[in-house]
Amino acid sequence: MINELSRRTFLLRAGTGISAAWISANWPALLSASKHAHSAAVAANPAKLEFFTPEQATEIDAISARIIPTDELPGAHEAGVLYFIDRGLATFSADDQKTYREGLPELQARVTEMFPNAAKFSSLTLQQQDEVLHSLDENAPSPQRPFRASPGAQSFFETMRQHTIAGFLIDPDFGGNDSGAGWKVIGREREHMFQAPFGFYDRDYAGWQPMPKEADKK
Amino acid sequence: MMVDQPKYKTSYEVDFVIIGSGAAGGILAKELSTNGFRVVVLEQGPYLTETDFTHNEVETLAQDKLTNHPRLQPNTFRKTSSEKAKPQRAVLYGRCVGGTSVHFTANFWRFHEIDFIERSKIGPIPGTTFADWPITYADLEPYYTKVEWEIGVSGLAGASPFDPPRSKPYPMPPLPVKSSGVIFERAARKLGWHPFPAPMAILSQPRPGRSACINCGFCLAFGCEVGAKSSSLATAIRMAEKTGRCEIRANSYVHRIETDANGRAIGAVYFDEKRNTHLQKAKAVVVCANGAETPRLLLLSANKQFPNGLANSSGFVGRNLMLNSGGVTVGVFEHPLNDYKGFAVSRVLHDFYELDPQKVGFYGGGGLDARFDLTPISFALNALPPGTPRWGKDFKSALAHYFNRTMEIFCHGTSLPVENNSFSLDPDLKDAWGLPALRMTYKDHPDDLKLWRWQNERARELLDAAGAQKQWSQPVGESQFAVHLLGTCRMGNDPKTSVINGDHRAHDVENLFLCDGSSLVTSGRGQPTMTIEALAFRAGERITALAKRGEIGA
Numbered sequence: 145m146i147n148e149l150s151r152r153t154f155l156l157r158a159g160t161g162i163s164a165a166w167i168s169a170n171w172p173a174l175l176s177a178s179k180h181a182h183s184a185a186v187a188a189n190p191a192k193l194e195f196f197t198p199e200q201a202t203e204i205d206a207i208s209a210r211i212i213p214t215d216e217l218p219g220a221h222e223a224g225v226l227y228f229i230d231r232g233l234a235t236f237s238a239d240d241q242k243t244y245r246e247g248l249p250e251l252q253a254r255v256t257e258m259f260p261n262a263a264k265f266s267s268l269t270l271q272q273q274d275e276v277l278h279s280l281d282e283n284a285p286s287p288q289r290p291f292r293a294s295p296g297a298q299s300f301f302e303t304m305r306q307h308t309i310a311g312f313l314i315d316p317d318f319g320g321n322d323s324g325a326g327w328k329v330i331g332r333e334r335e336h337m338f339q340a341p342f343g344f345y346d347r348d349y350a351g352w353q354p355m356p357k358e359a360d361k362k
Numbered sequence: 363m364m365v366d367q368p369k370y371k372t373s374y375e376v377d378f379v380i381i382g383s384g385a386a387g388g389i390l391a392k393e394l395s396t397n398g399f400r401v402v403v404l405e406q407g408p409y410l411t412e413t414d415f416t417h418n419e420v421e422t423l424a425q426d427k428l429t430n431h432p433r434l435q436p437n438t439f440r441k442t443s444s445e446k447a448k449p450q451r452a453v454l455y456g457r458c459v460g461g462t463s464v465h466f467t468a469n470f471w472r473f474h475e476i477d478f479i480e481r482s483k484i485g486p487i488p489g490t491t492f493a494d495w496p497i498t499y500a501d502l503e504p505y506y507t508k509v510e511w512e513i514g515v516s517g518l519a520g521a522s523p524f525d526p527p528r529s530k531p532y533p534m535p536p537l538p539v540k541s542s543g544v545i546f547e548r549a550a551r552k553l554g555w556h557p558f559p560a561p562m563a564i565l566s567q568p569r570p571g572r573s574a575c576i577n578c579g580f581c582l583a584f585g586c587e588v589g590a591k592s593s594s595l596a597t598a599i600r601m602a603e604k605t606g607r608c609e610i611r612a613n614s615y616v617h618r619i620e621t622d623a624n625g626r627a628i629g630a631v632y633f634d635e636k637r638n639t640h641l642q643k644a645k646a647v648v649v650c651a652n653g654a655e656t657p658r659l660l661l662l663s664a665n666k667q668f669p670n671g672l673a674n675s676s677g678f679v680g681r682n683l684m685l686n687s688g689g690v691t692v693g694v695f696e697h698p699l700n701d702y703k704g705f706a707v708s709r710v711l712h713d714f715y716e717l718d719p720q721k722v723g724f725y726g727g728g729g730l731d732a733r734f735d736l737t738p739i740s741f742a743l744n745a746l747p748p749g750t751p752r753w754g755k756d757f758k759s760a761l762a763h764y765f766n767r768t769m770e771i772f773c774h775g776t777s778l779p780v781e782n783n784s785f786s787l788d789p790d791l792k793d794a795w796g797l798p799a800l801r802m803t804y805k806d807h808p809d810d811l812k813l814w815r816w817q818n819e820r821a822r823e824l825l826d827a828a829g830a831q832k833q834w835s836q837p838v839g840e841s842q843f844a845v846h847l848l849g850t851c852r853m854g855n856d857p858k859t860s861v862i863n864g865d866h867r868a869h870d871v872e873n874l875f876l877c878d879g880s881s882l883v884t885s886g887r888g889q890p891t892m893t894i895e896a897l898a899f900r901a902g903e904r905i906t907a908l909a910k911r912g913e914i915g916a
């Protein structure tokens with residue numbers, strides 16, 4: 145019950161500015177269960193599956209690869225997102241497992257409905273796969289409410305989307321983002337400490353200079 | 363980490379029991395134990411230390427490893443007292459030894475002279491309980507200095523022409539400037555404004571047992587792995603433990619302050635980790651549970667003698683809640699800023715600290731800072747430009763492009779005290795221990811929203827002057843989520859309109875003291891913790907003097 149409430153919190157937010165503090169308090173509740181992704185997933189791939197059957201794993205891998213596709217840079221597949229989700233789900237609350245258990249057959253039904261000759265999602269062309277996922281994405285961005293926070297985790301697709309992003313970008317020490325693939329994409333160096341200069345604009349900074357006198361306190 | 367802690371029996375009457383080990387509680391524990399008193403600190407959260415802190419975003423943010431947990435201690439929210447409040451997360455605070463100071467951003471601004479006397483200067487504001495403080499900036503100045511030197515604050519004295527007078531420079535130079543800071547400084551100067559290096563409660567130089575900041579990049583919302591963030595955990599708590607007179611008792615959730623037939627506090631009743639109940643006896647009780655939990659605890663402590671809650675003859679317990687208005691404007695630049703490296707904020711400006719209501723048409727003032735405070739998953743879920751696809755090829759390329767090129771201007775400002783804005787007990791919802799949940803009632807004063815919009819415009823002006831390729835402000839809307847928890851047991855000379863006096867003593871209970879964010883009379887301009895800690899140092903001195911003169915009784 146309370147679980148359900150905290151989950152909805154994400155939807156309740158009205159207009160206030162999204163500060164990082166707000167974000168940190170209003171993470172998708174579904175991520176809150178992925179506790180053990182950590183210890184399990186530190187082990188190197190190929191890892192064994194704990195929750196999905198091999199057949200299911202193929203579909204999950206294919207979906208995640210449309211959410212963050214592979215191009216000249218690695219995508220969800222290379223980052224081992226499948227294993228992040230699998231290990232997370234092995235320790236998820238029954239609720240969250242349910243989203244996947246019910247979501248996969250729904251996905252299959254949608255595939256059959258849209259492409260009657262196709263066997264399964266992973267056997268569609270990439271373009272067809274995107275069409276299916278668009279049809280499942282109830283939360284396409286709306287220009288009117290650009291800052292709507294990630295809507296709740298009700299739908300299978302939204303759950304997959306958030307899990308894929310988390311598995312792609314989490315600190316590689318904690319069970320996803322294999323070999324720092326996701327951080328390569330966003331250009332985050334995989335160091336634990338940094339030194340100035342940090343970026344382009346502070347490179348040639350000459351040091352602090354007081355304001356010229358005449359501009360001083362009015 | 364727990365060195366030489368005494369273990370007091372609950373039946374043993376210690377000198378002080380302190381409830382909460384956060385920004386204020388940590389400092390009071392240190393001050394009172396250093397002054398020779400036997401102290402027990404009851405902290406509801408766990409005792410975590412540097413080795414428990416990680417860069418795991420899921421564990422830290424989604425699972426609330428360091429913060430109040432919505433499933434254990436749910437909240438409800440409503441805008442006005444005529445509505446029924448709905449369950450929703452309304453507050454965020456640190457729930458571990460060190461409290462919110464463990465994971466906060468560490469912006470550390472002193473209040474200015476005006477913050478203490480603004481009601482006299484401006485006059486009454488309709489619909490508010492706007493008031494002067496019973497103390498002035500001059501009274502607090504020595505304690506601001508104490509905070510800077512004892513816990514470690516980096517900054518540059520005299521860099522802002524708007525700074526209030528100070529008796530000593532900062533103990534250490536400012537942290538390095540980030541690309542966001544350089545962009546901000548150059549553009550602000552173009553506009554004739556006065557940017558300056560941000561004063562931060564983060565070490566720029568090492569101190570015994572603590573590293574200087576290593577710019578790890580997981581700062582806001584995370585615990586510092588190297589002790590560079592000057593949290594109570596890394597500073598005052600350790601000093602308190604060294605006295606050998608202070609016990610930090612973690613996992614101890616206080617739910618009642620017990621009083622005797624004479625209306626004196628005799629101790630604190632708490633649940634231990636196994637949910638067994640204990641009464642820790644004490645000669646005096648000091649509540650430092652923050653602006654949300656301090657009033658809640660006083661309300662939970664209602665009894666025959668104090669039917670409206672302990673220390674609540676004024677009816678002000680839980681009222682006059684102030685949050686600090688705040689907006690975020692985002693800018694994107696051509697070249698990589700790499701602002702994910704390091705702490706959050708390196709430049710600030712205070713040109714708008716004191717706006718003239720005649721000129722701008724509303725009461726208020728604030729400060730702007732240059733920052734990037736988002737970690738990778740948070741960024742990907744929440745911070746891409748409006749209209750960016752949420753998945754697929756274009757989502758991925760947007761991530762790749764924007765993560766390193768984005769900075770934020772955060773506008774911090776005043777909140778007016780409004781009596782109905784409050785924390786109270788929810789009549790229906792219970793927490794995991796069966797206690798009434800925290801209910802928040804809040805509707806922004808119109809001037810706070812005007813200030814918020816006005817400052818967003820300044821931020822956009824600045825980003826224009828900086829040549830941002832793209833910029834947008836997050837929409838201004840009524841607040842329903844609180845991070846700064848201020849004013850809910852305010853200080854004052856008149857027992858009818860305040861809960862504590864200038865010594866932090868409850869008007870109604872001789873041996874009960876309250877010191878934390880709830881003590882503030884006005885909201886300042888955004889960074890309250892420096893003031894909360896200065897108040898705690900001062901309260902430590904006042905309470906010690908009272909105790910030594912035998913005026914607390916026993």
Ligand SMILES: Cc1cc2nc3c(=O)[nH]c(=O)nc-3n(C[C@H](O)[C@H](O)[C@H](O)COP(=O)(O)OP(=O)(O)OC[C@H]3O[C@@H](n4cnc5c(N)ncnc54)[C@H](O)[C@@H]3O)c2cc1C
Pocket residue numbers: 165168381382383384385386387404405406407454455456457458459460461462463465466467468469470471582583614615616617650651652653655656659845846847877878879880888889890891892894
């Ligand atoms: C994300 C974030 C960023 C922030 N950034 C800044 C910033 O940059 N600058 C700034 O000035 N401020 C900042 N703040 C605010 C700042 O952290 C608080 O103002 C400050 O910590 C409040 O101090 P306090 O002593 O009132 O309470 P806290 O530090 O919250 O401490 C209260 C303690 O009491 C404990 N407690 C509560 N109830 C009970 C109970 N019943 N029994 C036992 N223990 C209890 C809590 O667990 C907690 O440890 C930030 C806050 C957040 C959440």
Ligand code: SF4
Pocket residue numbers: 564574575576577578579580581582584585586587588589590591704705
């Ligand atoms: S950025 Fe510096 S102060 Fe912040 S957590 Fe990392 S090392 Fe600590």
